[in-house]
Amino acid sequence: MKRWFILLFLLLSFPAAAQQExxxxxxxxxxVDQIVPVLSPxxxxxxxxxxxxxxxxxxxxRRNITQLREVLATLDTAPRNLxxxxxxxxxxxxxREGAALSGRIELGQGGNTRIRGRAYDTVSTGSQNTSQRIQVMEGGSGYIMVGRSVPLPFRQVVLGQNGAVVSESLIYRDIGSGLYVTPRxxxxxxxxxISPQFEQERGRQGGADVQRLxxxxxxxxxxxxxxxxxxxDExxxxxxxxxxxNTRGRDSRSIWLKVEEIK
Structure with missing residues (x-):
């Protein structure tokens, strides 16, 4: 009886396997790395x-292959410029708001009293916008950085026939914050x-503290x-x-991204 079940299972499996191409x-x-993850599901x-x-x-x-070919035709296109x-x-x-009193009091006969008061309320606002742009290929990565170049001392010792030659100079390292961006x-x-990167100097020690997200x-x-x-808020x-x-202050910052196709 057990053999009949095995034989029946094999007979039912072979037609299904034979239909695959x-x-x-x-x-x-x-x-391949771009296409296979999309087709697999x-x-x-x-x-x-x-x-x-x-x-x-x-x-x-054959039916599934035809479906996958149709999807592949929409995927296997030239990467777009972005x-x-x-x-x-x-x-x-x-x-900032407040008030203050000032004046003087003269003691003695005929002394005078002079007191002045002043109240004030001032409001100041400011805004700043900085923008950058970078061109990348679809699927490629771009890096946008905001910061400055910091001079670092560099010392080199070269041994030659006449002894050691010491040369000192300055090299510059970019310190700041930036974004690695990969669009799909x-x-x-x-x-x-997006992989933000933050760098901060260590002062006289040289080098920098780096943080990545x-x-x-x-x-x-x-x-x-x-x-x-x-x-x-402060x-x-x-x-x-x-x-x-009384002094009240508010500082608001935001970062925005926009991706456009270059046609």
């Missing part, structure tokens, strides 16, 4: 998709893999995408015998 497709514009149960040497290898039914714009907005506002497109939508955001081509921001109160003052 093997097809090799040569890629023209994209790489579309392969029917029991089928497979892999790749090597710029070729996609599909094992599936421009990434970064906007850094800074908004600052401060308000799907129709009119873009997914951005990684995140992903998505949006539409041609639209601004907010990457992040910060708000800082309040200071001052009190004296004849005066007082």
């Amino acid at each position: 093997l097809e090799i497709i040569q890629l023209r514009n994209r790489t 579309l392969v029917e149960p029991g089928g497979s998709v892999s790749g090597m040497n710029d070729q996609i290898i599909i094992r599936a039914s 421009v990434i714009r970064v906007s850094n907005d800074i908004s600052q506002e401060s308000e 497109l799907a129709g009119d939508r873009v997914t951005l893999e 990684s995140t992903m955001v998505s949006g539409k081509l041609g639209e601004w995408i907010e990457l992040g921001g910060s708000n800082q 309040s200071v109160r001052e009190r004296g015998y004849t005066s007082y003052a």
Whole structure:
């Protein structure tokens, strides 16, 4: 009885396996690493998709292969030229209000008293916008940096026939913050893999402290995408015998990205 079950299972399996075909497709514009992850979820149960040497290898039914070919035709296109714009907005506002008394008192006969008062309320606002742009290929990475070049002492000792020769000079290292951006497109939508990097000098010690993060955001081509921001509020109160003052400040910062296609 057990043999009959095994034989029946094999008979049912062979037709399904026989219906599968093997097809090799040569890629023209994209790489295997870009295509295989997109096609894999579309392969029917029991089928497979892999790749090597710029070729996609599909094992599936003829119907599924036709479906995968249609999807592949939309994926294996020439990479698009893109421009990434970064906007850094800074908004600052401060308000100071207070009052003060001043004057003098003369003692003695016929003394005079003079006291003056002054109240004030001042508001100041300011804004700053810095923007940068970089051109990249679809799937490629670009780096945008904001910072400065810092001089660092450099000493070199060269041993020769006449002894050691010491030369001293300055080299410059870029210190600041920046973004590694990798755009990936799907129709009119873009997914951005972003790796911010922050560097800070160590003073006289030389070198720098480096911090790196990684995140992903998505949006539409041609639209601004907010990457992040910060708000800082500050309040200071001052009190004296004849005066007082209140100071309030607000600092807002935000970073925006926009990806556009160059046609």
